[in-house]
Amino acid sequence: MDFTAVLAQIKPKLGCVADNLALIEERIEQAKAAKADLVIFPELALTGYFLKDLVPEVARRLDSPEIARLLELSRGISIAVGFVEATDDYRFFNSALYLEDGVIKHLHRKVYLPTYGLFDEQRYLARGERFRAFDTKFGRMGLLICEDMWHLSSSYILAMDGAATLLCLSSSPGRGVEGESLASAASWQKLTATTALFLNCRVLYCNRVGYEDGVNFWGGSEYIAPSGESIIRARLLEEDSVSARLEEGALRRERIFSPMLRDENLFVTLQELRRIERERGL
Numbered sequence: 001m002d003f004t005a006v007l008a009q010i011k012p013k014l015g016c017v018a019d020n021l022a023l024i025e026e027r028i029e030q031a032k033a034a035k036a037d038l039v040i041f042p043e044l045a046l047t048g049y050f051l052k053d054l055v056p057e058v059a060r061r062l063d064s065p066e067i068a069r070l071l072e073l074s075r076g077i078s079i080a081v082g083f084v085e086a087t088d089d090y091r092f093f094n095s096a097l098y099l100e101d102g103v104i105k106h107l108h109r110k111v112y113l114p115t116y117g118l119f120d121e122q123r124y125l126a127r128g129e130r131f132r133a134f135d136t137k138f139g140r141m142g143l144l145i146c147e148d149m150w151h152l153s154s155s156y157i158l159a160m161d162g163a164a165t166l167l168c169l170s171s172s173p174g175r176g177v178e179g180e181s182l183a184s185a186a187s188w189q190k191l192t193a194t195t196a197l198f199l200n201c202r203v204l205y206c207n208r209v210g211y212e213d214g215v216n217f218w219g220g221s222e223y224i225a226p227s228g229e230s231i232i233r234a235r236l237l238e239e240d241s242v243s244a245r246l247e248e249g250a251l252r253r254e255r256i257f258s259p260m261l262r263d264e265n266l267f268v269t270l271q272e273l274r275r276i277e278r279e280r281g282l
Contacts, residue, residue, distance in 0.1 A: 001137070005040060005204055006241060009207065010045060014048035027039065027241065028079065031241075032076050034243060039078070041206060042169055046060070070097070080167050105134055109126075119147075140162040141165045141166070144168045159200075159201055163201065173215045185236065196226055207219050231244055
């Protein structure tokens with residue numbers, strides 16, 4: 001079915017859960033007023049990104065008051081949002097929730113935790129262990145958190161599991177300059193376009209803005225059609241909110257015109273992966 005999604009490109013405050021929840025709630029109300037069906041927030045929107053030793057302090061269980069409030073808000077609009085999840089065994093995950101009709105439809109825990117350059121996530125967070133597509137009012141979707149998308153198998157698994165729409169929640173710092181653009185922005189734009197094109201899927205990418213510890217986040221949230229075309233893109237380096245209309249007809253036309261997904265041979269993929277596993281002694 002057709003639906004309207006809002007990419008809420010916000011500037012969370014580091015470690016300030018109450019303030020960030022208020023900001024998220026404000027953007028949800030704005031999206032509802034605009035008659036949107038789904039609103040998507042960045043990675044760790046509830047907490048900020050460079051948390052380090054703040055992780056245990058800002059982590060929230062799934063039965064916390066903050067998640068309960070977001071669930072209540074999801075009765076009026078579907079919500080995808082990132083936060084630090086605390087579990088019963090005192091582990092902490094960089095997680096994303098998809099909330100709909102007052103219910104948690106899906107929880108994704110970030111699988112690939114970067115430990116290079118500016119990043120040190122694995123020191124403070126536990127790794128997720130699965131990629132699963134899930135059903136929504138708007139068809140089957142998949143959730144990815146930032147670095148997950150840079151591993152091609154992540155999006156591939158979700159597409160093979162039936163996801164026609166990929167939601168990627170991101171906190172990507174601005175790095176490098178290429179002419180009048182940022183190298184990090186150009187890299188992400190190539191990645192999202194290629195993913196959409198080769199998997200015949202829609203990509204909704206939501207990145208944050210603002211500064212933490214002298215590092216800036218570049219924004220540039222966008223909707224990429226199954227053709228790989230960028231339909232709408234938010235401003236760089238500024239808070240913004242953009243709305244995209246996702247039409248079922250466009251997905252249908254692209255999958256008929258360029259049936260990459262239809263012709264994918266999962267049997268061959270599995271066969272060769274098992275061979276590689278045996279040969280490597282994994």
